[in-house]
Ligand code: ADP
């Protein structure tokens with residue numbers, strides 16, 4: 001079963017005579033179970049719109065949306081409402097509840113699902129530990145850094161163990177180094193929990209660090225480009241090549257340095273580069289160029 005199946009999605013904002021230009025015009029996308037798709041596209045291309053359609057926050061003008069195998073509610077009458085889709089969303093601004101502590105923000109979804117208090121506590125502790133912010137449990141969310149806030153936002157999603165998490169440029173307000181660290185951590189967590197994801201970003205390096213596969217929104221449609229590391233430049237249009245820019249940039253850790261070569265551990269593989277570079281334990285950026 002696919003985690004997400006979008007077929008022939010059309011969408012224009014507005015109704016009646018105020019009908020706008022089509023934002024999506026025949027978009028198709030499949031995300032396999034456990035897969036992470038990195039979604040790139042120019043500003044205004046319709047990336048956020050597409051995520052809202054998947055989450056059920058924005059009805060499409062036409063087309064079929066299947067999330068975790070469900071298209072309609074149990075009566076078969078209406079599209080599945082947002083709170084019953086097995087999917088949650090992480091936004092650019094973390095959108096935390098300002099009057100709750102970190103732990104209470106993470107507990108929110110469990111309270112809504114009427115999970116008993118003791119179980120709630122245990123699950124929140126477990127998830128805060130997963131996202132490496134256990135020590136912040138009792139802190140007010142107004143006293144967090146941008147990176148910490150996004151860890152809380154992710155924890156708030158993970159606590160519900162959803163089939164799918166939709167990310168809408170969650171790291172774009174953070175500086176580059178932090179973005180790389182968080183991208184690596186988010187990928188690990190998604191893989192560890194088997195969660196499927198669509199990850200929207202305008203940073204091709206972030207997309208390749210995080211995703212298994214890359215897709216692009218262009219002219220209302222989705223071009224599924226292929227697996228990270230197997231992108232075939234000869235088949236890409238100029239506009240897509242421009243969008244991908246410095247694609248292939250990933251962060252890694254130096255694990256061995258010899259006279260003639262350096263070994264770097266990437267997310268789940270090693271590369272050996274000619275020459276000496278840095279020392280063991282250094283965090284380094286590796287750029288793969290065509
Ligand atoms: P992206 O996330 O790729 O930058 P969006 O999905 O936010 O793009 O927007 C796609 C297009 O739809 C843009 O032209 C934007 O102005 C328009 N748009 C987005 N949201 C609305 C809305 N609620 N009402 C009308 N137009 C909208």
Ligand code: MG
Pocket residue numbers: 047048049168
């Ligand atoms: Mg957007």
